[in-house]
Amino acid sequence: MTADCDYSSEIKDKFLSLVDLLEYRARKHPNQNACTFLQDGETEVGRLTYKDLDQQARAIAAKLQNLDTIGSRALLLYPPGLEFIAAFLGCLYAGIVAVPAYPPRRNQNLSRLQAIVTDAQATLALTKASLISNLESSFVKEMELTKLRWLATDSIATNDLAGAWQKPQVTNNTLAFLQYTSGSTGTPKGVMVSHGNLLHNSALIHKCFAHTPNSQGVIWLPPYHDMGLIGGVLQPLFSGSSVTLMSPVDFLQRPYRWLQAISRYQATTSGGPNFAYDLCVRKIKPEQMADLDLSSWDVAFTGAEPVRAETLEQFAAKFAACGFRKEAFLPCYGLAEATLIVSGTQKTALPIIHRVSGTELEQNRVVASAGEEGTRAIVSCGQSWLNQEIAIVDPDSLTLCPANTVGEIWVSSLSIAQGYWNRPEETEQTFHAYLADRSAGPFLRTGDLGFLHNDELFITGRIKDLIIIRGQNHYPQDIELTVDKSHPALQPGCGAAFAVEVNGSERLVIIQEVKRSYLRKLNMKEIVENIRQAVAEQHGIQVYAAVIVKTGSIPKTSSGKIQRYACRSKFLTGNLDVVEDWSENPQGKAKFLHLHTEVESVLQKVLTSKLQK
Structure with a gap:
């Protein structure tokens, strides 16, 4: 495109x-x-x-x-x-x-x-x-x-x-x-x-x-x-x-301040990641809304993490009485390697939501679904602007993907940064990619997965975060959303799903924050049963381990994204701020973690030894 x-x-x-x-x-x-x-x-x-x-x-x-x-x-x-x-x-x-x-x-x-x-x-x-x-x-x-x-x-x-x-x-x-x-x-x-x-x-x-x-x-x-x-x-x-x-701290402490400022200054442009809108839906009380005038807000951008259709619907419904219009939403996609923004929807247009089969998506196929079980609603992140080119590429064969196929998002643009500081090899691999036949390039390899539909870009996940169990692809954000909804004690948007290798097979691990109000009355057995049942029913996989951690302890980036890599590392080294945990095989889990820590320790000693020579 x-x-x-x-x-x-x-x-x-x-x-x-x-x-x-x-x-x-x-x-x-x-x-x-x-x-x-x-x-x-x-x-x-x-x-x-x-x-x-x-x-x-x-x-x-x-x-x-x-x-x-x-x-x-x-x-x-x-x-x-x-x-x-x-x-x-x-x-x-x-x-x-x-x-x-x-x-x-x-x-x-x-x-x-x-x-x-x-x-x-x-x-x-x-x-x-x-x-x-x-x-x-x-x-x-x-x-x-x-x-x-x-x-x-x-x-x-x-x-x-x-x-x-x-x-x-x-x-x-x-x-x-x-x-x-x-x-x-x-x-x-x-x-x-x-x-x-x-x-x-x-x-x-x-x-x-x-x-x-x-x-x-x-x-x-x-x-x-x-x-x-x-x-x-x-x-x-x-x-x-x-x-x-x-x-950001003042917003997080009291989300009302954000909308209050928009109302006070009659702002036209404001936004943030999906969690910010979700926070407003959950935290702003009806009596606070009486003095809000959001009628001037015509660009409510949302990006930096998966845009959830449910959040858009809930926010628009809650704040419609304050003058907010759903067509103000402007979902967009970007990354630091492209300076910031790559794509965005048309201003004043309603968000485009494409409903597809989750089962087919796991096979990298995009098949429309009319609401059957397992349907996944994906929000468009818009089109390319100015003189940019977006291509969907098979990350293994480096060839263009056929229509209605998920692949890696590649971008060519004057916004593409010069590379990584003092990392020539990584710069060459990431910023100077060409198709296998050298017919087009150079491109930036974003590491993100997605597809194009009617020239609109849809993001499905990230290559490095992709969970592959028994040959099936599973997007962690989908599993995390399922876990979010499985029990009222769980803090929305504050969980991580990833895979670890156990006895030669990839197994699913869930790390999830609990709401402070539930700490004293936590029913771990009920929570685990709910999580396991919901994940099994909606994704067809078994949870190997579930760890409930304290509120605010999940590693996140400065923009609010869950750091799954860091969560996985903390799980493997036993450094999570655990409230309670469960495993399919507690003994096996303990041996597994001990072995991993020993291996990591040996590797660290080898690396230190080499650096000192």
Whole structure:
């Protein structure tokens, strides 16, 4: 599927980088509000105009240029807020590669952050003055982290330094920042995103969402994640519009704050992963809805995890009285390796839901179903936009899949990032794929499974997460949804399904959070029976082990995706925060886990030995 080229002449002719774009906005509309931040998700504590952003970026850049750090990598450790935006743009203005990350909590494991610093070879760390002492003391035991040079950007005198800024030579191909992947299936990798990638993907979002300078955004997504940064912070800059921001923690603590902000600012664009809409359905009370006016909301984007038809229906039904329209939903698909968005549905069109046979889907065949048992409802993630090409490819033969067949999603686009930082082999495999006959390419191999139907893209799962038992394919998200509904004590959207090898055969394991309100009255026998029966009836497979864990303990990515890889690893090493567990063969399970841990320990010693030589 190829989209018509509609890349605006303004982007082609005027701007080579985000630096050019912000300079233009500051000249054209210096006093227009660019971004507002809500403390506690409710109280305005700061605003920045386009001129403010430009001046702060110049001052931060001038300070960085004085440190002679052009081309180096700078770690950005900020809580959500306006300081992060100024620092990110300051890095771009200085010709420094930004590396966004979230400041660790006190006593938090620093292994992921240390891995990012080591991989990126970061030499600088930018943050707020109020955080420096805490961060430095947290890092003191980690060798790589103690080498960082610290700079508090909110202490920089904007008026004194802005005039000293020297504009760097920046082109479309200049590296803008490293977006470290969430690591839902493995070790985080730094995706190299250029200025050209950012401009093209911003144009794609602008086209798909039909944005104008009058658009108004409300964003709670984390700014160090691609959806929050590119879709939430940079898209308004591209569109010449305004955005109101809040911390994800403030949203999660009280989901009402999100819809309250949309109502208060009459936002046109806002969204998040499926779980955010589900949270609103479950947590917002009828009496809170009386003051909500959601009639202005015409782009309710949803992506980053499977979009569930049931959630769309429930949210639209609940908030219709507040003026929300179901056609505002805009399901979309994207990934960091494609900068952000790959596809999205038409604005103001009702979501397209394709009902197919679950049994046939397990054989990679797409067969329409009129509601028979085992029917699966899949929500379209829309079409391609601008000059992109989407292909569905057999991941083994590297040939195009026939119509109505599930395959790997491959993408060719100017939004495709430059590769993985310092990983040439993985870059070649993932970013430079060709069909077997070399008739088309290069493509990005997304690792996601899906199919095209009437030029609409439908996502069915992820290759690495696919569960194969007795030759049958099973999508973990389908099993997780079944488990969700099997007992009222289970926390929706907080479970993981994966396979482990037991005596030479793949067996199914379920990890599931329990609601806090059920902890004292937990009936494990009843829960396990319900889970086993539901999974057997709907998927035809037997559960080998079920582990009930504490609320909030399931590993998730920054965008809310379940980290099945991490869940599986914790299960195998016995590191889950277990409330109660059950196994088909408790003795066998214990031996199995012990053996796995021993093997892992031996492998670790071998690797350590090799590295020390």
